[in-house]
Every structure is written in structure tokens, then in C-alpha cells.
Amino acid sequence: xxxxxxxxxxxxxxxQITSRDVSMIVVPMYHVYAWGFPFSSLMxxxxxxxxxxxxxxAYLELIKQEGVTYFAGVPTILYMLLTDPxxxxxxxxGVTFVNxxxxxxxxxxxxxxxxxxxxxxxxxxTETAPVLTLAIPHSRLQDRMSDEEFFKVKLRTxxxxxxxxxxxxxxxxxxxxxxxxxxxEIVVRAPWVMYEYFQDPEKTKAAWRGDWFHTGDLAVWFPDxxxxxxxxxxxxIKSGGEWISSLRLEDAISQHPGVAMVAVIGAxxxxxxxxxxxxxxxxxxxxxxxxTDEINxxxxxxxxxxxxxxxxxxxxxxxxxxxxxxTSTGKADKKVLRQQFSGVLESSG
Numbered sequence: 437x438x439x440x441x442x443x444x445x446x447x448x449x450x451x452q453i454t455s456r457d458v459s460m461i462v463v464p465m466y467h468v469y470a471w472g473f474p475f476s477s478l479m480x481x482x483x484x485x486x487x488x489x490x491x492x493x494a495y496l497e498l499i500k501q502e503g504v505t506y507f508a509g510v511p512t513i514l515y516m517l518l519t520d521p522x523x524x525x526x527x528x529x530g531v532t533f534v535n536x537x538x539x540x541x542x543x544x545x546x547x548x549x550x551x552x553x554x555x556x557x558x559x560x561x562t563e564t565a566p567v568l569t570l571a572i573p574h575s576r577l578q579d580r581m582s583d584e585e586f587f588k589v590k591l592r593t594x595x596x597x598x599x600x601x602x603x604x605x606x607x608x609x610x611x612x613x614x615x616x617x618x619x620x621e622i623v624v625r626a627p628w629v630m631y632e633y634f635q636d637p638e639k640t641k642a643a644w645r646g647d648w649f650h651t652g653d654l655a656v657w658f659p660d661x662x663x664x665x666x667x668x669x670x671x672x673i674k675s676g677g678e679w680i681s682s683l684r685l686e687d688a689i690s691q692h693p694g695v696a697m698v699a700v701i702g703a704x705x706x707x708x709x710x711x712x713x714x715x716x717x718x719x720x721x722x723x724x725x726x727x728t729d730e731i732n733x734x735x736x737x738x739x740x741x742x743x744x745x746x747x748x749x750x751x752x753x754x755x756x757x758x759x760x761x762x763t764s765t766g767k768a769d770k771k772v773l774r775q776q777f778s779g780v781l782e783s784s785g
Contacts, residue, residue: 460485460498460507467765468562469536473508482506492520500526508534508558510766511544518547519696528553536560538767539665539683541690541698545591559593559665561651563630563643568602569594569663577660592664593655600626604657609646614657619666619679622655623648654679671770673702673710680712680749682770688745689714692734694722699760699768700751703781711752711781715773718756728754752781 459477461484463470477484485502487494495517498504514533517523529552535545536558545555560566571594578586596602603611604620612620629649632640643650654672655663666672666681673680682700689698697717702710716726731754739745755777761769 456482457505458483458485458503460487460495460502460504462487462490462495462507462509462513463537464765467537468566469508469510469560469765472567492516493522496520496522496526499528499531505530506532506534508536510537511535511540512538512762512766514540514548514555515544515697518544518551530554532556534558536566537765539593539687540591542588542591542687543690543692543695545587546691549587555590557591557594559663563649564624564626564651565628565630567597568600568624568626569596571595571662573660573662589662592658592662595660595662596624600624602663603648604655604663605648609648612657614659614661616656616658616664619654619656621669622651622653622663622665624651625649654681671701673700673712675702675705675710675712675748676708678748682712684745685712685714685749685751688735688739689716689731689751691738692726692731694719694726694730697760699770699773701770701773701777703753703778705752705781712749713777713780714751714754715757715760715777716754717759723756726754726756728752730754755780 457477457480459473459482461470461473461477463473465471474484474486483502485498485504487498514535528548531552532554533548534556540555540557548555557571558567559569561568571590571592573586573589573595577589581589602622602624605623606612606620609623612618625648633643652669653665654667654669655665657663665683667679667683671682673682680702682702685700686698689695689700695716696719699715700712701715703713705711714731716731718724718726728751732750735745735750736747740747740750761772763769
């Protein structure tokens with residue numbers, strides 16, 4: 437079976453899924469992300485593996501016993517597989533993971549590729565059924581870039597797939613420059629985008645404006661047509677009238693060798709309105725060491741000094757936690773985190 441994808445400087449290209457692949461369905465079947473995989477697997481003649489429960493050890497055993505070559509899910513699932521105490525005993529070389537549902541931290545993607553896995557990124561919403569983009573850059577880009585640069589392109593939100601019209605627009609609905617810097621909202625239209633919210637005309641009217649469906653995702657647009665999500669509108673940190681991307685901060689902090697998981701939220705601040713607070717789960721041996729000074733030292737040396745993020749993005753506070761609360765789809769539950777930690781800076785000057 438060919439899944440058609442667009443790309444840089446060329447027409448649609450086919451991503452081949454063959455009968456030799458073995459697909460494992462780990463996404464909950466009540467989630468739109470999971471609906472298409474059983475059908476595409478069976479259409480292409482693959483063996484399809486259906487685990488009977490959510491259990492990382494069971495997943496690793498199935499990968500070994502059934503020869504799984506392909507599975508898709510949210511970053512949390514990949515994280516749990518790679519950090520399971522038994523994980524190192526299993527050979528994951530050649531296994532492809534298709535990420536969706538949440539932005540994958542670069543540190544997690546690096547960890548997966550060190551184990552010999554391949555990581556691809558997709559993007560969509562329940563309202564878009566769901567796929568809008570896939571990050572499969574044209575091979576010609578690789579000839580023009582270092583391996584590190586090309587790896588970062590592969591972790592972008594991706595390129596619109598065929599029949600998807602996508603723009604990144606400002607608050608007036610005008611396309612932002614394709615400069616990889618100017619932030620706007622992703623708007624789309626495609627044959628499979630939802631018609632309306634059931635019995636909710638007001639929400640439908642708010643989502644469909646000017647013949648475009650407004651996703652609520654803030655992104656930058658690149659000259660090759662790819663996009664990179666910076667944040668959800670509801671999660672972006674508004675500090676002194678400027679935006680700070682919680683996702684990009686999480687991506688940078690995740691690359692610290694002592695960080696297992698991280699979530700960044702905006703906490704109330706008497707002067708700036710909001711400032712970033714990072715909640716980190718330490719790796720074994722790092723408990724008590726992931727201080728604000730340590731994380732900001734790492735960010736300064738590896739990202740601020742290289743011009744990747746500005747200095748004023750550095751978190752005002754880093755707090756070690758035992759775990760990150762998750763939604764039913766495996767994403768960090770930032771609503772819960774904001775309820776718990778939004779007041780930790782209110783006494784700051």
C-alpha cells in the first residue's frame with residue numbers, strides 16, 4: 437500500500453507499507469489516531485498485532501515474538517518502552533515509530549534512534565480525521581544539510597499531505613512569511629475536515645472562519661512548505677506581551693541527560709503576567725540535582741549561546757516531580773499542572 441505524501445520541490449510521493457511489515461496497534465481504539473491503522477494494515481496484507489492490554493513489557497515481548505516493524509502512538513508510549521527496566525534486553529533495530537497526538541521531544545527521538553529505531557512525525561486533529569501533515573523531507577534536503585540539521589527537519593510537524601490546503605496566518609487571517617520565525621495559527625481545509633460540531637453552532641462558527649478551519653495550533657512556516665508547531669494557543673506562555681513556546685522549551689530541556697520527562701507551564705507572575713516553570717522527572721541518579729541553576733546552565737550553554745532560544749525564555753523555576761499527569765490520550769495534562777503550580781511565582785518581584 438502507498439500512503440501518499442508531499443515533499444520539497446516535488447510532487448506527491450509514496451510511503452510504502454508492505455505485506456512484509458508487522459504492525460502493532462498500541463493507540464486506544466476509541467481515539468481517532470487509531471481508527472485508520474487496522475484498516476491500512478489489513479489492506480496491505482500485513483500481520484496485525486493487537487495487544488490485549490496496556491503493558492510496556494507485553495509490548496516489548498510482542499515486538500520480539502511477532503517481529504513488529506511498525507507502530508504508532510504518542511510520545512509517552514515511546515518513552516515508556518525505551519525506559520522500561522527490561523527495555524535494553526530487546527532489539528529495537530528496524531522498528532519504525534510514527535509519532536502523533538503530541539510533539540515529540542528531540543531528546544526522546546535521539547534516544548529512539550540510538551536504539552536503531554526510525555522515528556517519523558505526523559500531525560492532525562480529531563476534527564481532521566486526523567492526518568494533515570507528515571514529516572518526510574525530500575532526500576535532496578539531506579545533501580544540503582548536516583546530519584544534525586536534517587534530523588531536526590524530520591522532527592518538524594511536517595508537510596501537508598495531498599488534498600490538504602494549509603496556511604499559517606496572523607490574527608487578521610493573512611499568511612505569515614515562510615521564514616521559520618514568524619508565529620501564526622495553522623488553518624486548513626480538506627475533504628475530510630469535519631463539517632460541524634454536533635448541536636454546537638457557536639463552536640462551529642468559531643472554528644470555521646473565512647472558509648478555513650482554525651486549529652488553535654500556533655506554528656512557524658518554512659520556505660519548503662513545512663511547518664513546526666510552537667504551541668497550542670491555550671498553552672503558550674504570555675510573558676510581558678511576548679510569547680514563549682512551552683513545547684520548544686520542553687524540547688530543549690528533554691535533551692538534558694538527567695531529564696526523563698518534562699512539562700513546561702506558564703505560572704502567574706506579578707510583573708510579567710506569566711513566566712515559564714519547568715516540571716521535570718529525573719532519571720535514576722539525578723534526584724535532587726535538577727535545580728533551576730543546573731537546567732538553566734544547560735539551556736544557556738546548548739541553546740541560548742547558539743541562538744536557538746532567547747535568554748528571556750529561561751524558566752524562572754525548575755521543580756522536580758515524581759510524575760507528569762497524563763490525559764486519556766497520553767499527553768501531559770497541562771490543565772491539571774496549571775491548577776497545581778500556577779501560583780508558585782506569585783511572590784516573585
